[in-house]
Amino acid sequence: MKAAVNEKLILQGLANNDKKAIETIYKENYNMVQALVVNNSGSADDAKDIFQETLIVLYEKVKSGTFELNCQIKTYVYSVSRRLWLKRLMHQNRFNLNPDSHEEVVSVEEDLEEHERRDSEFVLMEKAINNLGEPCKSLLEAFYMQKKNMQEIAASFGYTNPDNAKNQKYKCLMRLKKLFFTQYKTES
Amino acid sequence: MMDDIKIMDAVERYINGQMNPDERVYFEQLRKSSPDIDQLVVEHTFFLHQLNRFDETKKLKHQLDDIHIDLAEKGLIRSPRLKGRAKVVYLVNRYKKTAAIAASIAGITVLTMSALIWQVSPVKQQSTELKDLSREIRAIKNQNQQQNREINTIKKNIGAPPAINYTTGGSGFLIDAKGYLVTNAHVIDNATNIAVQHAGGKDYIAKAVYVDKARDLAILKIEDTSFKASGSLPYGIKKTSADIAEPVYTLGYPRNEIVYGEGYLAAKTGYNGDTLTCQIAIAANPGNSGGPILNRNGEVVGILSARQVSVEGAVFATQAKYIYQALSELQKDTSYKKVKLPAASSLKGEDRQQQVKKISEFVYMVKVS
Numbered sequence: 378m379k380a381a382v383n384e385k386l387i388l389q390g391l392a393n394n395d396k397k398a399i400e401t402i403y404k405e406n407y408n409m410v411q412a413l414v415v416n417n418s419g420s421a422d423d424a425k426d427i428f429q430e431t432l433i434v435l436y437e438k439v440k441s442g443t444f445e446l447n448c449q450i451k452t453y454v455y456s457v458s459r460r461l462w463l464k465r466l467m468h469q470n471r472f473n474l475n476p477d478s479h480e481e482v483v484s485v486e487e488d489l490e491e492h493e494r495r496d497s498e499f500v501l502m503e504k505a506i507n508n509l510g511e512p513c514k515s516l517l518e519a520f521y522m523q524k525k526n527m528q529e530i531a532a533s534f535g536y537t538n539p540d541n542a543k544n545q546k547y548k549c550l551m552r553l554k555k556l557f558f559t560q561y562k563t564e565s
Numbered sequence: 566m567m568d569d570i571k572i573m574d575a576v577e578r579y580i581n582g583q584m585n586p587d588e589r590v591y592f593e594q595l596r597k598s599s600p601d602i603d604q605l606v607v608e609h610t611f612f613l614h615q616l617n618r619f620d621e622t623k624k625l626k627h628q629l630d631d632i633h634i635d636l637a638e639k640g641l642i643r644s645p646r647l648k649g650r651a652k653v654v655y656l657v658n659r660y661k662k663t664a665a666i667a668a669s670i671a672g673i674t675v676l677t678m679s680a681l682i683w684q685v686s687p688v689k690q691q692s693t694e695l696k697d698l699s700r701e702i703r704a705i706k707n708q709n710q711q712q713n714r715e716i717n718t719i720k721k722n723i724g725a726p727p728a729i730n731y732t733t734g735g736s737g738f739l740i741d742a743k744g745y746l747v748t749n750a751h752v753i754d755n756a757t758n759i760a761v762q763h764a765g766g767k768d769y770i771a772k773a774v775y776v777d778k779a780r781d782l783a784i785l786k787i788e789d790t791s792f793k794a795s796g797s798l799p800y801g802i803k804k805t806s807a808d809i810a811e812p813v814y815t816l817g818y819p820r821n822e823i824v825y826g827e828g829y830l831a832a833k834t835g836y837n838g839d840t841l842t843c844q845i846a847i848a849a850n851p852g853n854s855g856g857p858i859l860n861r862n863g864e865v866v867g868i869l870s871a872r873q874v875s876v877e878g879a880v881f882a883t884q885a886k887y888i889y890q891a892l893s894e895l896q897k898d899t900s901y902k903k904v905k906l907p908a909a910s911s912l913k914g915e916d917r918q919q920q921v922k923k924i925s926e927f928v929y930m931v932k933v934s
Contacts, residue, residue: 407642502619547570
């Protein structure tokens with residue numbers, strides 16, 4: 378019972394980007410995933426990739442709010458990593474995975490489908506932002522990500538007044554939306 | 566236009582819940598009566614949601630990287646630890662995590678300037694589809710002519726060999742601190758003399774010890790005795806290919822000064838599906854040819870190679886793994902047995918500004934006559 382409460386707290390921590398919580402998940406699960414990948418023709422670098430992608434899947438799940446983990450974190454992490462690594466092996470036309478140790482596995486197909494969708498959206502947005510060019514990229518990042526106000530932005534980018542910065546921000550935003558939605562519509 | 570800006574501003578304040586109650590009631594009525602505004606609100610809510618999620622995921626990825634390095638360093642997970650300089654870098658970063666905002670603003674100015682120059686400068690029409698990125702270094706030519714005159718006067722007195730007038734050029738970077746550089750084969754095409762110029766402005770005479778035209782790759786050796794080996798190289802050279810969408814940056818000499826540019830890996834193959842190269846979306850200027858393409862860990866993933874005329878921003882790069890292949894070819898001649906490529910980067914986890922500062926020392930302008 379106590380362990381279950383503890384796991385719930387850790388997941389809440391993950392949803393809030395709490396460093397301690399992420400470290401705990403990392404410490405308790407990384408070696409297991411590394412062993413899985415390395416024993417199945419992967420490198421330590423591959424293991425790091427797979428493990429971090431797994432944590433992103435878990436993060437997306439806890440962030441969605443409606444999430445109840447009906448198994449241990451360890452089981453979930455193992456199941457997702459295993460599936461992700463298998464997918465990558467299949468991508469390289471190698472299908473065989475060494476027989477499992479006695480780790481328990483749960484079905485994660487739905488979660489991974491959702492993750493794949495979000496991952497492609499992430500890549501789309503990344504592409505769109507990188508295609509923007511400067512100063513648009515930095516300007517929009519300052520406004521939407523660093524949450525700076527127009528006064529600060531005008532000052533740091535060298536606009537004479539906030540209205541001019543706002544004008545430029547509007548043009549940049551329209552370009553970004555166009556870049557994003559054109560791709561988004563053709564892909565979906 | 567002015568109205569559009571105001572409407573967008575209102576929509577954003579509405580979505581973010583920053584309107585006061587009266588304004589909100591008014592806006593909601595507007596939404597009901599105008600399908601256009603209603604559609605805009607729906608669309609923009611979705612877009613902001615996407616943007617937000619992108620930011621969250623990106624931050625999480627960085628956080629995970631930091632935690633990974635930290636735990637590996639403390640021995641709490643069984644991941645390979647950092648060694649040598651990388652470790653010093655890690656320790657410095659751990660205690661000094663402040664970001665250099667001023668430097669990034671300077672960076673923006675530089676990027677804006679180079680973007681302006683890029684847009685203003687006319688694109689040369691050529692019949693060939695691929696335009697090599699070599700170019701005339703006029704400034705250097707002039708400078709050299711001036712030096713020539715000076716040297717000629719001296720020569721009359723001491724009978725020195727004739728000074729060399731360098732004309733075209735590109736970029737190159739050290740692959741062994743003992744004075745071995747990589748550049749593009751086309752940069753040194755038909756060269757009788759080759760010189761490389763350090764970011765500090767000093768020239769060294771070099772010679773080509775290996776040329777592979779198929780992969781557009783050449784290895785140069787600095788011949789000047791005045792060249793001093795400068796410790797170990799900060800970057801590593803990656804044996805595996807980079808991933809699509811991986812952010813990359815380059816350093817090179819499109820003009821008489823080192824210039825930074827950033828972009829991402831766009832495709833794993835090059836022009837017309839060429840598997841020796843990969844495609845990169847980066848603002849490269851003529852003269853960037855032969856410069857390194859680095860990933861965020863400071864690992865060389867490619868060598869910038871040529872620009873396709875019809876698509877602005879599409880640049881091709883020879884994959885870094887061919888540097889290893891070129892070297893093993895070169896080492897069939899046993900006098901080059903001691904040349905050793907840097908496999909590991911000591912720049913992992915460092916600020917981009919810091920990385921660039923360290924790497925600039927090892928990127929050279931290649932000049933040819």
